[in-house]
Amino acid sequence: MSVKSEQIEVSSSDFQKMKDFVYEQLISSTQNDADGNRMRWYPWHSADYRFIHTLNVVSISTKIAQKEGANIDSVRISALFHDIAKFSSSQKDHAQDGADLARDYLQNNFDYPDSFPDAIHKIISNHVYEGPLSNLSPEERCLIEADMIDKIGANGSALLILRMGYDSRPSSHISDTLQKVISRGKETLHRVASDTAYSIAYQRVQRATWLKEWIDEETPGAFELSNK
Ligand SMILES: [Fe+2]
Secondary structure, eight states: OOOOOTTOOOOHHHHHHHHHHHHHHHHHHHHTOGGGGGGTTSGGGSHHHHHHHHHHHHHHHHHHHHHHTOOHHHHHHHHHHTTTTTTTSOTTTHHHHHHHHHHHHHHHHOOOOTHHHHHHHHHHHGGGOOSOGGGSOHHHHHHHHHHHHTTSHHHHHHHHHHHHHHTTOOGGGHHHHHHHHHHHHHHHHHHOOSHHHHHHHHHHHHHHHHHHHHHHHHOHHHHHHHTO
């Protein structure tokens, strides 16, 4: 079932206000999280990384929604808020808590009819759904597809290479790390439902494959060392 909020148009000033709110929330929730601070240097745990990921998901999901005929404003606003509770809640609860936070914020700060914050709430709650995407609305699908796509390709490769330092892994493991991005990319290709998401993911898998081939060709000694 499609999420009905066709009448809503979110202005660029409203969008900017929401964007500022999301960034402030991410910053304040990392500042309040004393246990997390030791890991802040690793981008996965930083407010800036999460915000960049969020904006990537906004852009990818908007592109998919435009081509697949989903409601663009429902998709891009859900994407903007989808990880807002990533640091303030547990991984298990972040989708539900983020959905609640987004709905409250939209209801209290704008005059949209209730159907809009309700639609956003539903899309965000379901962004951690692990079943077949064919069971979901087009808007829910766009968000999940974009969230998966941001984890492969350039951003996914850079993040996993940085993670090697976090895990104290030597540079000779770069090729294995890139293989993980490629495998994750192939899983994404199997899971996405729309042609648009498939073609974006396909291009990313190709690029990660080229990057791995480049590394393998120019650093033959790494293979030797990683197998010692
Ligand atoms: Fe995400």
